[in-house]
Amino acid sequence: MGTTYLHAVASLDGYIADEHDDVGPLHDWYFNGDHPLVEEDHPDVHGAPFRVSAASAEYVRGMWSRQKVLVVGRRQFDLTNGWEGHPPASEHVVVVSHRPRPQGWHPEAPYHFAGSVAEGIARAQELAGDGEIGVGAGDVGGQALALGLVDHVAIDVVPVVFGRGKPYFGTLADGTLMLGDPDVVIQGDGVLHLRLPARSGAGRWSSSTTAE
Template structure:
């Protein structure tokens, strides 16, 4: 059965982007090392510390399906039809994807769902026994609030943004996590992994 993880790079005060969706110094660690990190199938490459590469590469490689919201799809232009991580991507949206985008990317392994619940269910079906990554922010917060998330993975960067897009979106309420089962110190980033208490 597929596992569902909410994941993002995050500031110490819990933000994954500034109010205008820019990431500022949050992604600096992707370019401060000498070891290649590759996002498949997008083909993006980064240069990180060996420690970060040893942690992040297997995690990224284990993702089978990514679930994103329509805002992220529009902001990134659907990553030009190539999922940033995983073999397939589910976009949670109440509107059809743009006709021109679909025409430009006829082979994109993208699917749509009209609710977070339907999106995660579809992603789990597509992933089989693999990992489903739900992007943090409003969509991830909704999935977390609905009890659909099994794990939390965050790459904590030593910066305080003060405002912006929260890791858990507008989630409210208390949810207990297990103690972190992975704590890896990279260069200007701390990788943390938790399981949600059931």
């Protein structure tokens, strides 16, 4: 079974968007370099062709090339309209939601809907085989981490402070979860890439696995 990552871009104070779901400058580094990340861009969906610094390109290309499935919550799916069936990376996307795929929405897109976080991760593992799984940060990602379903936490930290917004680990409370020391630290242009191992069997937060 492949590695599972909790992954997103975050502000220096740990937010993945502001209170209005605006990412502000968090994703600017995806477009400020000379090195493409993917062979086929969909700038109409993602905003512009992905072009990053050399250091970021080596790291992100490696992660995206190994990632076979992306797990996201319904809010991210709705905000992006599922990237019109073209996620930045992954062959499949699993959406954790109590609501089904919207009627008539890109029927050919390899998107799968699951009613809980645990069900979503299990479905992703079936689809990924030996490939890796990315889990979007926020409530779904935080719940997956709390349930012990995540192997690594990967954060792309951007030097901006939001002050308030949507936390990287969602709204979980109750207790503390210790991660391991970073095993990846890469300085890009306007971003710092960090990866930390989740400690198997470490203290867990909430057992709640709500879906949107």
